[in-house]
Amino acid sequence: MQRNGTYGLAQAGDFDGTRFRGLAPSLLPGGVSDPNGERRLVFVGDIHGCKGELSALLRAVGFDTRRDHLIATGDVVSKGPDSLGVLDLLIQLGAESVRGNHEDRLLETYKTLRKSSETLPDTASQVESAATTSHGYHKDAVLLRQMKPAHLKYLREMPLMLRIPSLPQVAASTSEYVNHAVLVAHAGIVPHVSLERQDPYFVMNMRTIDRETHLPCSQPVEGPKDTKVRWFILWDTYQTRLLNANNINVPLVEPMVVVYGHDSKQGLQLHQWSRGLDSACVAGGRLTAMVLDAKGKEDMFSVPCQEYKV
Template sequence: MAKYFVGDIQGCYAELARLLDAVRFDPAKDTLWGCGDLIARGPGSLKVLRLFRELGPAGRTVLGNHDLHLMAVAAGLKRSKPKDQLQALLDAPDLADHIHWLRQQPLLKHFRKRAVLLSHAGLPPHWSLTTALQRAQAVSDTLKQDNYLHFIRQMYGEKPDCDTPTLSPLEQQIYTVNALTRMRFLHPDARLDFACKTGPEHSMGLVPWFRYPGHILLQSHRVVFGHWAALEGRCDHPNGRALDTGCCWGGSLTLWRMKDEQYWHQPPLTDIEPN
């Protein structure tokens, strides 16, 4: 019985299927966890979501920024970008079922026995385990409510970029979304930076979140994350596991097995079929 984690799939269905075949994934005993951003940019977003749902309890994910954005696009609150290749998914007769399934997925998953935390983008350096779990759960509870679109309408923007005691409950949830699904670099005062998407070598005075001094949870847990293709799977913190290797940008799709930390990498396939 193995737990596998896959980096940002972003609609790269053919590569995902090849990886699952390579490890002889068995949904009767294995579990597949996505690092978020299951959809967008690649041509197989609809197939990816259908696969995860067909896996039942064996297919789970934490939510990424693209997964949340899909909720807004599906509700007509935002426009779909052509480069996201989402039209087949948006036209699918089971779109509402996919949105409902995504709304049930967490923003953060704690694997207690292995001291592993899974988040799409990472974790703020000042959060304790209790704070991280409570903040993520608050957003999950909101997304499961019938009026979740009220929150989706308000979650966009670059404020708040700092977690302070004066934040309202709504502002706390927006900060949580920004941190767990969008974070890469931090300013020296721990404010989130949303502009820089390069690798750490071009950060211009910013600090990668996993290098921030005194990061609490990285001292006690392995943190598995995606979102940052420019890292190319490299994280120089011994407890960081970066799995976004940019398959949709010409990199590869990466699968990681928790029990023995083995990796599999699948380069892009040229025979990808459209949705």
């Protein structure tokens, strides 16, 4: 299948932060602190500052902080009307999010702003002007100046990937329920490359992947002759193969379900080994949540969104 599928050998980019975080055992549905299996995990797609919609969605799922744990797929800020309000709500709920490309850009911009004002004194005033930078950079600089230390701390602590072990109370045979480990990442994961060697840039930006080389790409598929496929198609194929291999041998790598966001143009994508939850809320689509209970049962909820950005 791979003619020259050596992607993953290069050292690739760095990640300034926590590459992996495991879900706290106390939050695991059916885990040690939940013998009756009452806890739920609520995964939500790209929020992009849509605080009103997030609140409405939490009401729709009957969110209760004593029982439920909220996990966002990244891009919780930018584009929409109330980025700081969303961060405040996530902090208040004890929610987690993986880092999205928008958070990554904000954090890198923050480092630049802090550094440049130390070395080139007059840069700080110029950096906010969209004329000398870009529209997006200007908006990020403005948002950063509004942030309090707690907001920045929250952004900085977002891991690149969040790992959730397979739920202990799920019967292994119930194939229609989630009976495998779950990995949350903003955009996608390259199959066959270990999680340690994933390039953070692509984890936060990929949409497609080359069929032969397995090099990910941040662009969508361009026409029928394109050698790229949507990344989760390849991911699904690989995980199924891993599962089949597990039936005949001791597993080397466990197959995993990836929960992600990022690709609003594809909309909601539910496949055997992946759940794409970005349903274009900030562009007037819907904000979607996937609720996972201790039995591994998934329920989908969504609310309509105002159109803030086309």
